[in-house]
Amino acid sequence: MTLQILLxxxxxxxxxxxxxxxxxxxxxxxxxxxxxxxxxxxLNFVAxxxxxxxxxxxxxVLFAIFSIAVAAAEAAVGLAxxxxxxxxxxxxxxxxxxxxxx
Amino acid sequence: MTCxxxxxxxxxxxxFLGEWFVLLPALVLLMAAGAAVVMRNLIHAxxxxxxxxxxxxxxxxxxxxxxxxxxxxxxxxxxxxxxxVFAILLTKPERLTKSVSAFSGxxxxxxxxxxxxxLAALLGFIxxxxxxxxxxxxxxxxxxxxxxxALMGDYVVALIAIGVLLTAALVGAAVIAMEDKP
Amino acid sequence: xxxxxxxxxxxxxxxxxxxxxFGVPQGILSVLSAVIIIGTVIGVFLxxxxxxxxxxxxxxxxxxxxxxxxxxxxxxxxxxxLFQPVADGIKMITKEDLVPxxxxxxxxxxxxxxxxxxxxxxxxxxxxxxxxxPAELDAGILxxxxxxxxxxxxxxxxxxxxxxxxSVLGAMRxxxxxxxxxxxxxxxxxxxxxxxxxxxxxxxxxxxxxxxWGFVPQWFVLTPWGFTAGxxxxxxxxxxxxxxxxxxPEGESELVAGHLTEYSGFKYATFFMAExxxxxxVCGLLVTLFLGGWQxxxxxxxIIPSWCWFFGKVCxxxxxxxxxxxxxxxxxxxxxxxxxxxxxxxxxxxxxLSAACWHYAGRGPLAWLLSLAIVGIxxxxxxxxxxxxxxxxxxxxxxxx
Numbered sequence: 001m002t003l004q005i006l007l008x009x010x011x012x013x014x015x016x017x018x019x020x021x022x023x024x025x026x027x028x029x030x031x032x033x034x035x036x037x038x039x040x041x042x043l044n045f046v047a048x049x050x051x052x053x054x055x056x057x058x059x060x061v062l063f064a065i066f067s068i069a070v071a072a073a074e075a076a077v078g079l080a081x082x083x084x085x086x087x088x089x090x091x092x093x094x095x096x097x098x099x100x101x102x
Numbered sequence: 103m104t105c106x107x108x109x110x111x112x113x114x115x116x117x118f119l120g121e122w123f124v125l126l127p128a129l130v131l132l133m134a135a136g137a138a139v140v141m142r143n144l145i146h147a148x149x150x151x152x153x154x155x156x157x158x159x160x161x162x163x164x165x166x167x168x169x170x171x172x173x174x175x176x177x178x179x180x181x182x183x184x185x186x187v188f189a190i191l192l193t194k195p196e197r198l199t200k201s202v203s204a205f206s207g208x209x210x211x212x213x214x215x216x217x218x219x220x221l222a223a224l225l226g227f228i229x230x231x232x233x234x235x236x237x238x239x240x241x242x243x244x245x246x247x248x249x250x251x252a253l254m255g256d257y258v259v260a261l262i263a264i265g266v267l268l269t270a271a272l273v274g275a276a277v278i279a280m281e282d283k284p
Numbered sequence: 285x286x287x288x289x290x291x292x293x294x295x296x297x298x299x300x301x302x303x304x305x306f307g308v309p310q311g312i313l314s315v316l317s318a319v320i321i322i323g324t325v326i327g328v329f330l331x332x333x334x335x336x337x338x339x340x341x342x343x344x345x346x347x348x349x350x351x352x353x354x355x356x357x358x359x360x361x362x363x364x365x366l367f368q369p370v371a372d373g374i375k376m377i378t379k380e381d382l383v384p385x386x387x388x389x390x391x392x393x394x395x396x397x398x399x400x401x402x403x404x405x406x407x408x409x410x411x412x413x414x415x416x417x418p419a420e421l422d423a424g425i426l427x428x429x430x431x432x433x434x435x436x437x438x439x440x441x442x443x444x445x446x447x448x449x450x451s452v453l454g455a456m457r458x459x460x461x462x463x464x465x466x467x468x469x470x471x472x473x474x475x476x477x478x479x480x481x482x483x484x485x486x487x488x489x490x491x492x493x494x495x496x497w498g499f500v501p502q503w504f505v506l507t508p509w510g511f512t513a514g515x516x517x518x519x520x521x522x523x524x525x526x527x528x529x530x531x532x533p534e535g536e537s538e539l540v541a542g543h544l545t546e547y548s549g550f551k552y553a554t555f556f557m558a559e560x561x562x563x564x565x566v567c568g569l570l571v572t573l574f575l576g577g578w579q580x581x582x583x584x585x586x587i588i589p590s591w592c593w594f595f596g597k598v599c600x601x602x603x604x605x606x607x608x609x610x611x612x613x614x615x616x617x618x619x620x621x622x623x624x625x626x627x628x629x630x631x632x633x634x635x636x637l638s639a640a641c642w643h644y645a646g647r648g649p650l651a652w653l654l655s656l657a658i659v660g661i662x663x664x665x666x667x668x669x670x671x672x673x674x675x676x677x678x679x680x681x682x683x684x685x
Contacts, residue, residue: 003233004228004229005125006124006128006165007228008225008228008229009128009131009132011221011224011225011228012132012221013131013132013135014220014221014224015217015218015220015221015224016132016135016136016138016139016217017135017139018213018216018217018220019139019213019214019216019217019218020138020139020213021213022212022213022216022217023210023211023212023213023214024139024210024213026144028144028148028186028189028190028193029144029147031186032138032139032147032148032151032186033139035151035178035182035186036135036138036139036151036154039135039154039155039158039178042158042162042170042174043158043161043162046161046162046165046167046170047165049167049244050165050166050167055243055244056248058244058248058249058252060167061167061169061170061244061249062249062252062253062257064162064167064170065169065170065173065249065253066260066264068170068173068174068177068178069177069264069267069268070264070267071177071178071182072177072181072182072268073267073268073271073272074271075181075182075185075186076185076271076272076275077271077274077275077278079185079186079188079189079275080274080275080276080278080279081278082189082193083189083192083193083278083279084278084279086192086193092193145388145391145444146391149391149437149441152437156434159430168421168422168423169422169423169426171430172423172426172427172430173426173430175430175431175433175434176426176429176430176433179430179433179434179436179437180429180430180432180433180436180463180466181433181463183437184436184437184440184459184463187440187459188456188459191444191452191456245422246422246423246426246483247422247482
């Protein structure tokens with residue numbers, strides 16, 4: 001196994017997340033896409049750590065841990081916003097939240 | 103009764119199942135992620151997403167980063183997936199099936215096209231880069247004790263910053279989602 | 285005595301050596317060794333589940349002044365009704381498996397399976413006796429909670445796929461309860477891990493070994509912070525395993541049977557089994573973290589094998605859970621969540637601080653008093669606040685007397 005395979009898996013995961021974020025209009029689906037992209041980034045961190053010259057430094061592992069923590073915070077805030085928006089406009093479609101459009 | 107087999111597996115997962123120990127969960131990961139993206143039913147999408155989180159955690163464990171794998175399972179499966187599911191249930195699931203309309207004017211085809219272009223570019227770089235041709239080095243592991251020492255030593259500022267961020271985010275989330283009091 | 289202590293290990297190696305002498309290759313033997321261990325652990329816990337299912341009913345019955353199940357026996361021999369689980373099992377398997385027409389069939393089918401997997405997986409890291417840990421993991425405690433998170437997914441799947449409003453409500457309650465009580469649970473576990481300086485269960489058990497003055501065991505539960513953390517863990521464990529007084533998700537007076545409403549037959553039995561095995565697992569973790577694991581309570585009692593001590597302690601904790609169920613009424617949902625966030629969480633922080641002070645004050649008598657004060661003062665303040673807030677006014681009955 002080479003680093004290429006892991007990076008390719010991560011790239012495919014990232015592309016899935018990107019496609020979901022761009023093409024779905026449901027705010028929760030957009031969030032799911034973002035989570036997939038974050039997962040792809042974490043996979044890259046761990047993969048590069050595994051193939052690094054000095055794995056004892058554990059930089060990639062620690063970065064992945066911090067990134068997971070940030071992702072958790074992002075999910076909590078994102079879903080709170082979705083619930084608030086739903087309460088105001090009775091919809092979770094991103095297109096319906098267009099009050100600021102001129 | 104500590105089993106030599108399980109012990110050896112956790113010490114060097116690659117030894118017994120070879121590359122498949124990584125590739126098999128990775129395959130599940132990709133299939134679940136793909137399903138999560140295309141599912142019409144939001145709940146099914148969220149469950150597929152949960153499966154992909156689990157598979158990603160197993161990939162981490164298989165790569166030797168067992169602490170990250172467990173944290174991934176604990177945070178994503180235990181918290182993020184449940185929060186997503188709660189949000190779906192709290193935002194009336196009647197309109198679950200309509201979700202093909204376009205955000206940012208792209209539409210499903212446009213989104214898929216952009217994703218494909220980005221994927222092609224990424225894969226192009228990955229497979230032409232000389233860096234990526236490196237063979238697998240000797241088994242690496244990240245012992246929990248060392249991670250703890252690093253977090254409390256060199257990375258302590260980052261750890262505290264993350265703590266502040268999480269507290270602020272969760273309090274903020276609670277305030278945002280709170281009912282407006284007149 | 286030493287033979288009995290190592291009996292399970294010796295038995296396994298004897299069997300494997302026997303097979304080896306018949307020319308079975310080494311690779312198969314090592315896989316077989318794993319299979320034997322996994323099979324033994326699952327078998328023991330299934331046996332405990334069967335025993336528990338009848339003993340719980342008998343203990344509850346005794347608490348309520350009746351006999352409980354005492355009929356089912358083997359032909360002529362009644363055996364105190366100990367064959368009840370067999371009858372229950374036959375009933376569950378032969379019962380019709382109902383699936384609602386509007387349910388989400390795939391998810392409805394998968395939910396019991398998903399429920400069972402984490403319940404069995406968490407058994408891997410418990411130290412059942414001296415040198416008897418199926419999987420020695422560096423981050424064993426973290427593994428326990430990481431895998432246990434899968435239960436929430438299963439409960440949600442069951443509730444949502446049933447397409448029944450009571451199921452969904454029950455599942456949402458169950459998840460809210462699990463997430464709320466997971467925090468004091470993990471905090472209490474972290475305290476034990478912090479004092480013993482390791483996330484590995486066997487290291488935590490080892491840290492509780494030895495006897496002070498030759499006869500007082502050094503279990504964590506015998507220190508002020510350890511007692512508090514152990515009690516917090518116990519309460520949170522009750523809630524995590526959906527047991528009375530926290531069995532709101534299945535509160536039959538409001539929600540029929542919560543997320544289990546639309547399940548019958550073997551699927552229901554699977555849920556039931558997974559819940560009980562999960563309860564035993566969390567009892568085992570409690571024993572490992574605070575009650576000294578497989579260590580004997582007194583020096584001369586070490587002649588009894590370590591695994592007997594472990595399972596004896598687990599059964600004792602399970603017995604107290606049944607006792608609590610027989611004693612306490614069910615809580616109201618808002619009281620229950622308020623209890624988790626406003627009482628258990630602050631108390632777990634206090635216990636955390638107390639444990640740290642105990643360690644840095646030298647673990648002596650002074651440290652003991654200091655940690656007692658750090659735990660006691662918040663307890664008094666919170667306790668008074670809570671009693672005043674939810675004070676139960678004296679009931680007056682108009683027509684009685």
